[in-house]
Amino acid sequence: MTPSIDEDRLWQSIMDMARIGPTPEGGSCRLALSPEDVQARALLLAWCKPLDLRFQQDAIGNMFLRRDGTEAAAPAVAFGSHLDTVPTGGRFDGVFGVLAGLEVMRALDEAGIRTRASLELVNWTNEEGSRFRPAMMGSRVFAGDMTLEAALAITDDKGTSVQDALRTSGQAGGLAPASHGWACWLEAHIEQGPVMEATGTDIGIVCGTMHARYFQLTVTGEPSHVGPTTMDRRRDSLAAAAEIVLAVERIAYAAEPGGRASATWIENFPNARGNVANITRLHCDVRHEQAERAVAMEAELCSALDGIVARRRVAIDVDPYTTFGPIAFDPSLGSLLRRKAEARQLTTRDMIAAAGHDSVLIAPLCPSAMLFVPSVDGITHNPKEYSTKQQVARGAQVLLDAVLELAS
Numbered sequence: 218m219t220p221s222i223d224e225d226r227l228w229q230s231i232m233d234m235a236r237i238g239p240t241p242e243g244g245s246c247r248l249a250l251s252p253e254d255v256q257a258r259a260l261l262l263a264w265c266k267p268l269d270l271r272f273q274q275d276a277i278g279n280m281f282l283r284r285d286g287t288e289a290a291a292p293a294v295a296f297g298s299h300l301d302t303v304p305t306g307g308r309f310d311g312v313f314g315v316l317a318g319l320e321v322m323r324a325l326d327e328a329g330i331r332t333r334a335s336l337e338l339v340n341w342t343n344e345e346g347s348r349f350r351p352a353m354m355g356s357r358v359f360a361g362d363m364t365l366e367a368a369l370a371i372t373d374d375k376g377t378s379v380q381d382a383l384r385t386s387g388q389a390g391g392l393a394p395a396s397h398g399w400a401c402w403l404e405a406h407i408e409q410g411p412v413m414e415a416t417g418t419d420i421g422i423v424c425g426t427m428h429a430r431y432f433q434l435t436v437t438g439e440p441s442h443v444g445p446t447t448m449d450r451r452r453d454s455l456a457a458a459a460e461i462v463l464a465v466e467r468i469a470y471a472a473e474p475g476g477r478a479s480a481t482w483i484e485n486f487p488n489a490r491g492n493v494a495n496i497t498r499l500h501c502d503v504r505h506e507q508a509e510r511a512v513a514m515e516a517e518l519c520s521a522l523d524g525i526v527a528r529r530r531v532a533i534d535v536d537p538y539t540t541f542g543p544i545a546f547d548p549s550l551g552s553l554l555r556r557k558a559e560a561r562q563l564t565t566r567d568m569i570a571a572a573g574h575d576s577v578l579i580a581p582l583c584p585s586a587m588l589f590v591p592s593v594d595g596i597t598h599n600p601k602e603y604s605t606k607q608q609v610a611r612g613a614q615v616l617l618d619a620v621l622e623l624a625s
């Protein structure tokens with residue numbers, strides 16, 4: 218008989234994890250390599266202890282928990298997600314994928330099943346990129362998309378480097394980050410959007426991802442006094458940034474339904490009440506289901522910037538520091554997930570992921586796929602983020618069923 222997910226145990230684990238880095242509104246804040254993130258990692262390890270999993274950690278802090286199969290030489294079946302959150306994080310983004318993976322391990326342990334291939338549960342470092350950019354840093358370094366040296370040198374807004382954060386948090390492991398030669402990779406995740414709920418879908422089969430392009434913009438004007446400096450003489454970087462924010466939004470509206478664009482972060486100098494600002498930094502991204510359209514959105518943004526430069530006599534430096542996707546996930550793994558969901562009388566729908574995920578980085582290394590469970594009201598990166606106990610249990614069950622077939 219196929220082992221079953223313990224719905225209550227999975228739910229309780231998600232709720233227990235959410236108590237680490239609690240926010241007043243009921244969400245979680247666990248920025249990458251913060252004390253809260255480290256505490257979450259320790260809790261995961263404590264939960265894995267009775268399961269006799271072999272723990273390994275690489276130099277970028279990625280955690281690997283291995284359950285040996287009967288055939289040592291067979292490539293492992295790997296799955297997982299991330300425990301770090303954004304500052305306004307909910308309880309499910311990333312956490313669900315890691316704890317669904319833990320529940321797979323627990324269910325197999327309980328059923329006394331040893332698979333042929335080994336299984337590996339993974340918690341990736343700094344998926345969110347809120348503290349250290351770029352996002353998906355751990356999987357990026359693991360996949361060779363970024364060198365370890367480059368990642369270690371990156372600093373947060375307070376000037377702490379990834380290297381120092383890893384060292385002081387005790388999360389710099391001994392393994393060199395590199396592919397583990399997995400047979401395949403699966404990630405369970407919440408949808409973070411409204412489509413599944415609106416269409417009554419139980420399990421989203423993620424066929425691929427959008428193509429996203431990320432920018433750091435630095436607008437440079439000239440400092441001056443807010444009183445005596447007449448309007449025609451100003452080179453106001455903050456006012457120019459305001460125009461950029463609206464241009465980004467306009468580009469996104471024009472690119473709907475397949476496109477999105479956002480300006481999300483701003484830093485302003487001297488940020489003093491009596492001064493016209495002279496340096497303003499902005500972070501933004503454009504994304505679209507079709508790669509060419511994302512490139513076109515970038516071109517629109519650049520031409521908007523040219524107009525602002527000309528009109529406002531500011532300089533704008535564009536650092537297009539990273540991209541992700543588009544990735545087409547493995548169709549046969551997608552079919553397997555669909556078949557497993559249908560065997561449980563669950564409804565499925567093929568979907569494109571609009572958010573970045575570690576799976577995007579892993580897909581070039583081995584056959585990879587993702588499954589989604591519904592997000593109530595599509596709310597995410599928000600304390601109100603919610604999926605029901607039944608929804609997460611169903612997702613974990615399909616993950617377990619797929620893992621069992623793949624590792625047999």
Ligand SMILES: [Zn+2]
Pocket residue numbers: 299310311344406
């Ligand atoms: Zn996530």
